[in-house]
Amino acid sequence: MTNLRRVTRISRLMWILCTLATFAIPTMLAAMWMTFDLWAAGHPELAGIQPVQDPMPTPVLAAGFLISMLPGGIAMFAAWRLRALFSLYAEGRIFTADNSRCLKHFAMAVMAIAVVKPVATALLSVVLTLANPPGERMMMLRFGSPELTILFIGGVFLIIAWVMEEGRTMAEDQAQIV
Amino acid sequence: MAIVVTLDVMLARRKMKSKDLAAKVGITEQNLSLLKSGKEKGIRFATLDAICRYLDCQPGDLIAYHRDNQP
Numbered sequence: 001m002t003n004l005r006r007v008t009r010i011s012r013l014m015w016i017l018c019t020l021a022t023f024a025i026p027t028m029l030a031a032m033w034m035t036f037d038l039w040a041a042g043h044p045e046l047a048g049i050q051p052v053q054d055p056m057p058t059p060v061l062a063a064g065f066l067i068s069m070l071p072g073g074i075a076m077f078a079a080w081r082l083r084a085l086f087s088l089y090a091e092g093r094i095f096t097a098d099n100s101r102c103l104k105h106f107a108m109a110v111m112a113i114a115v116v117k118p119v120a121t122a123l124l125s126v127v128l129t130l131a132n133p134p135g136e137r138m139m140m141l142r143f144g145s146p147e148l149t150i151l152f153i154g155g156v157f158l159i160i161a162w163v164m165e166e167g168r169t170m171a172e173d174q175a176q177i178v
Numbered sequence: 179m180a181i182v183v184t185l186d187v188m189l190a191r192r193k194m195k196s197k198d199l200a201a202k203v204g205i206t207e208q209n210l211s212l213l214k215s216g217k218e219k220g221i222r223f224a225t226l227d228a229i230c231r232y233l234d235c236q237p238g239d240l241i242a243y244h245r246d247n248q249p
Contacts, residue, residue, distance in 0.1 A: 176212075177218065177222060178205055178209045178210075178222065
């Protein structure tokens with residue numbers, strides 16, 4: 001099998017997975033917040049946050065869902081742009097302006113997640129502990145190795161997008177040689 | 179650019195249509211048209227070899243250098 005055929009075949013599968021991911025993200029977040037009381041205790045994402053309300057009222061759960069859709073919405077956009085990129089690869093289009101644009105958007109979305117996630121965590125901690133007695137309400141700020149890793153990975157993809165742009169220029173030059 | 183493509187002159191001499199030459203050489207008619215008008219950035223030796231073979235000519239019959247055309 002030629003390399004291009006392998007790329008087009010696997011890209012069709014990746015397109016399907018990215019499409020599923022785009023719709024799975026809000027669905028899973030909604031399911032998580034609807035079953036909050038089952039998983040919240042001991043979850044690493046909520047480590048250090050101690051809400052007193054049990055069960056958690058629906059307005060708080062709704063607010064929690066909307067806040068987690070801040071990075072979640074960006075993740076949906078990232079998956080959507082990746083889907084567009086794999087759609088191009090599935091058509092055998094490798095070095096076009098659309099390819100580098102999709103990859104750039106994906107990279108910037110990934111980096112944005114790293115920035116927005118700590119903000120979402122801070123807002124979540126406030127919303128979940130707002131009903132706590134005075135002195136037990138909290139605002140948690142967290143920026144650690146997971147966020148740095150996401151930022152680094154986004155940076156890598158951004159550089160690859162710039163390299164792809166160079167590849168596009170070379171491919172266009174090559175196309176003008178008969 | 180000082181390089182001028184004289185392929186159309188050779189086609190007229192051999193009384194061959196661009197469409198036929200393009201089919202024989204294995205390039206699109208559009209690419210041949212761009213080549214004739216000098217809008218292509220380059221030509222592969224394989225393509226040049228094929229054109230010379232089908233038109234029974236030399237590479238120098240297809241391209242010329244005109245110093246006056248220098249920008």
